[in-house]
Each structure stands twice: as structure tokens, then as C-alpha cells.
Amino acid sequence: MISSGDTAWMLVATALVMLMTPGLALFYGGLVRSKNVLGTMMQSFICLGLVSILWIAYGYSLAFGGDVGGIIGTFQWIGFKGVGNEAGPYSDTIPHLLFAAFQLMFAIITPALITGAFAERMKFSGFLLFVILWSTLVYLPVCHWVWGGGWLGRLGALDFAGGTVIHVNSGTGALVAALIIGRRKGYKTQAIYPHNLPLTVLGASLLWFGWFGFNAGSALAANGTATLAFFTTQVATGTAALSWILAEKIIRGKPTTLGAVSGAVAGLVAITPAAGFVGPVSAIIIGFVAGILCYLAVLLKERLGYDDSLDVVAVHGIGGLWGALATGLFASVGASGLFFGNAHQLLIQIIGAGSAIIYSGIVTTIILLGLKYTVGLRVSEEEEIQGLDVSQHNETGYAIR
Amino acid sequence: MKKIEAIIKPFRLDEVKEELQALGITGMTVTEVKGFGRQKGHKEVYRGAEYQVDFIPKIKIEIIVPSAMVDGVVQGILRSAKTGKIGDGKIFISALEEVVRIRTGETGDDAV
Numbered sequence A: 001m002i003s004s005g006d007t008a009w010m011l012v013a014t015a016l017v018m019l020m021t022p023g024l025a026l027f028y029g030g031l032v033r034s035k036n037v038l039g040t041m042m043q044s045f046i047c048l049g050l051v052s053i054l055w056i057a058y059g060y061s062l063a064f065g066g067d068v069g070g071i072i073g074t075f076q077w078i079g080f081k082g083v084g085n086e087a088g089p090y091s092d093t094i095p096h097l098l099f100a101a102f103q104l105m106f107a108i109i110t111p112a113l114i115t116g117a118f119a120e121r122m123k124f125s126g127f128l129l130f131v132i133l134w135s136t137l138v139y140l141p142v143c144h145w146v147w148g149g150g151w152l153g154r155l156g157a158l159d160f161a162g163g164t165v166i167h168v169n170s171g172t173g174a175l176v177a178a179l180i181i182g183r184r185k186g187y188k189t190q191a192i193y194p195h196n197l198p199l200t201v202l203g204a205s206l207l208w209f210g211w212f213g214f215n216a217g218s219a220l221a222a223n224g225t226a227t228l229a230f231f232t233t234q235v236a237t238g239t240a241a242l243s244w245i246l247a248e249k250i251i252r253g254k255p256t257t258l259g260a261v262s263g264a265v266a267g268l269v270a271i272t273p274a275a276g277f278v279g280p281v282s283a284i285i286i287g288f289v290a291g292i293l294c295y296l297a298v299l300l301k302e303r304l305g306y307d308d309s310l311d312v313v314a315v316h317g318i319g320g321l322w323g324a325l326a327t328g329l330f331a332s333v334g335a336s337g338l339f340f341g342n343a344h345q346l347l348i349q350i351i352g353a354g355s356a357i358i359y360s361g362i363v364t365t366i367i368l369l370g371l372k373y374t375v376g377l378r379v380s381e382e383e384e385i386q387g388l389d390v391s392q393h394n395e396t397g398y399a400i401r
Numbered sequence B: 001m002k003k004i005e006a007i008i009k010p011f012r013l014d015e016v017k018e019e020l021q022a023l024g025i026t027g028m029t030v031t032e033v034k035g036f037g038r039q040k041g042h043k044e045v046y047r048g049a050e051y052q053v054d055f056i057p058k059i060k061i062e063i064i065v066p067s068a069m070v071d072g073v074v075q076g077i078l079r080s081a082k083t084g085k086i087g088d089g090k091i092f093i094s095a096l097e098e099v100v101r102i103r104t105g106e107t108g109d110d111a112v
Helices: A005-030 A034-045 A047-064 A097-117 A124-147 A151-155 A163-181 A198-221 A224-252 A259-269 A280-304 A312-328 A343-372 A381-386 A388-393 B008-020 B065-080
Strands: B003-008 B029-035 B042-046 B047-051 B056-065 B089-095
Touching: A005 A034, A005 A097, A005 A198, A005 A259, A034 A124, A034 A388, A047 A097, A047 A124, A047 A163, A097 A124, A097 A151, A097 A163, A097 A312, A124 A151, A124 A163, A124 A343, A124 A381, A124 A388, A151 A343, A163 A312, A163 A343, A198 A224, A198 A259, A198 A343, A224 A259, A224 A280, A259 A280, A259 A312, A280 A312, A312 A343, A381 A388, B003 B008, B003 B065, B008 B056, B008 B065, B056 B065, B065 B089
Parallel strands: none
Antiparallel strands: B003 B056, B003 B089, B029 B056, B042 B047
């Protein structure tokens, strides 16, 4: 029976997750040079439109409608046929349509996360095609595996709010994208400054706020599990902000604001799969490790020299991987991890994250190489110097008049 | 007539202006500039990326004075802009061929 309490909460949670994508646009927008601020924000923002259409057309059905061999859904809900205000099948207390809307917001932000890897050099047309193909061929299957009745869910993989489906998945896609699209012109030879860090702080704050919908909403009800997820999200995130700047202080000498907000996002990512399965003290440990680990991953990127421009791999890939494994270590509420007597759970988590990495890695490679040799991925060198705002959209973010 | 250009530390601008006004200077042009001399820049860190910032913000003052006033003005700038630390800046003095006041068409010292 539909519960008005659960429905009210899930409507709010859905709106909170929606807000994360514009939050991400601000987070990324502040990190690029001023000539690319609109082009970068646009890549996140337009996913709100593009993925919504895909979701209704066939996306929701392929992710959540029925099952073919544990791999993918069916076409039974194509065009949202049969998806209405009746309860179920994924929750007995909220309308089916609301569940589909909540899941849509996750499908929107996942490809938007990847845009940080190819910031400041991707052609808008190539980008749109990439989002359509990646959402269809990578997001929908992996989402189905874990949440839509697919093989990973049946195996017992724990992913409370999308550590594997969203963060490991997009982080892997980001690594492939950074490698195939190549470095920005001037990377490592000239200084490339973030043009507006206050915008980035605002974006990170909106991400944090929206993430309460993301994690606590994943309980699909206004109940104790949602409350636990809400609380673990808060402490893991705060701890990770601190541990990132602690690592910075030790390694580089000064704690930075960008470090604090990057650490917060790393903490949000890491607690995502664990949010409803762990206690508050475990959440502190998960957050603490996330802040340090993701910072070290950023430093490693500098050593390796690939241009994952806004550190999607380090924050979402590594943070997501840590979160997936940490869930297998610290789970104690409604499931048990290694530290609570169930070593098998860790093995399942490794299989879950590992298969997402392999699948996303291979399919993202095929998609990007296919686009590279047909419509093209990069803007011309002249357009790159001019900036995406003028070259892709005929406008500029800031005008002095 | 001489043109005096002084590169100074930005936080000394008010002192320099007051000192020169006290000497009877009636106008100046001020520009925010960046550059480097012997003073080292600083390091900026954005996540993993570390940048050495070599160009330091400075203020450039331009004033035009009758030749007789040059020594006084230079002494005034020295008094007001000097901190004794590296990076205090420099003063450049050059000969100036002509000055024209646009409103009246006056030239030479009358136009300064």
C-alpha cells in the first residue's frame, strides 16, 4: 500500500538528487579556465534533458524491466508503458513512477561525472553522442546487474546507493576517456588554473546537500535505514574533507580549500555503497581512508601524466572502489562484512567492482574509438585555444561592459 | 619636462600618492601591472598540480613633471615606497618631448 510518508520523502529525495547535477556543473565549472566555464557546465546540465528522454524511451525498461539472463532488462516498460502510480514492484509503499523518477536522477548524473575527465577539449556534438551511447551500453547494463534483478544483485553484491553502478562505472569510463581523447593543449607545459574556486566550493556544497537524497533516499522509505544512511553520509564526508587536507599539509605543506572540498566529494563517493549498511564509527574510518587515498591517487596521476583534467578517476574511480571494498569490510547492519565475520562478502564486492571496471573499460573504449574515427571527439586546436564557450556555444561566461 | 615611471609595491600606493601631492604634484596615472625582477614569485597548488607564479602584481605610476622637480619627486617616492625588502621596485626617468592639454591646447610646462 502506498505510504504518504514514504512518498513525500522520496519526492524530496528525487529533487535533491536532481540538484546534484547542477551542483556538479558548478563544481566542474569553477575548476576550468574562464574561457571554458559554460562549455563545461553545459556538459553536465544538458544531461538533465538528454538522459530523461532516453530513460522514458527505453532506458528505464532496459535497466529495471524484467531480466534477460541476468545481463539486461527487457522492453516491457518501453515508453513508460505500465509505469504509473500503482505501488511496486521495487517498493510497496511508493508509486512505481516515483521509483523510476528517482532512478532517472542517478542515470543523469553518472555520465555527467565523466565529463570532468575530458574537460576543456571535447566537441559538443561528439559529447552528446557519447552520452547517448555510454548511458545505453554501459550504464543500463551495469545498473541492471546490481539493482534491476541482474547477476550481481543475485550474487549478493552490496551497493546501497551506487558505489559500483555510478562511481566505479563512471571513474573507469573517465580513465578510458582521458587516455583516448588525450591531453589538453599546454598540459604540463603551461599553467592551467582553476578560474573560480568559490564556484567549486558552492558546487561541492550542493553536491553534499543533494547527496542526502542520493544516499538516504536509496532506502526508498522514510525509515531508520534512511536515517542511518543520512548520518553515515554526513560523518564520512566531513572526515574525508579533514583527512584530505591533513595529507596535503603533510605532503605539500599547506592545506587548501580545493583539497577540503575534493576530500568531501571523495568521502561522499566512498560512503555511497556502504551508507545504509555500516555504523557511524565505520563511516568515519571509510571517510578518513577515502580522503587520503583519493589525494594520493591525484598525486599518482601527476606522476603518470595522463590528463584526467578534473580528477574523476582519482575521486570517483578510486573513491568508489574503496567504498565498494569497504562495504565488504565494514557492513554490519542488515549484512555482514569481513570485520563482522563474513569474509565471503568482501570477495563478492571484489567481483562486483572488478566486473564493472572490466565491462565499463572495454565498452567505453569501443564507444570512444568508434566516435573518434567517425564524428570526432576533440575540438580543433584553434577552437581549444579559443575556448569551448565561444567555439561550441557562441557565448562567453563573463563580460566586462 | 621629464616622465617619471615608478614600479612600486601595491600596498605603498596611498603613501606615495600622499607624499607626491604634498610636493605639489597635481596628477598621476596608475596602472596595475605584473612582472618580475629579483623578487621571487610564489608557489600555488591546485590538487596535484603545482605552479610557480613568477609574475608578481605591482603598481606602475606615471607622472610628468617640469625638469626642476625631478629630484624632489624621486626623493619623495624613495621616502614613501621604500620598505627595505627585496621587491620595492624601480624608478625610471626619461626626457619628454612635448605635452598638450586637450581642453585648451596649451603645451609644455603649462600643460603639465
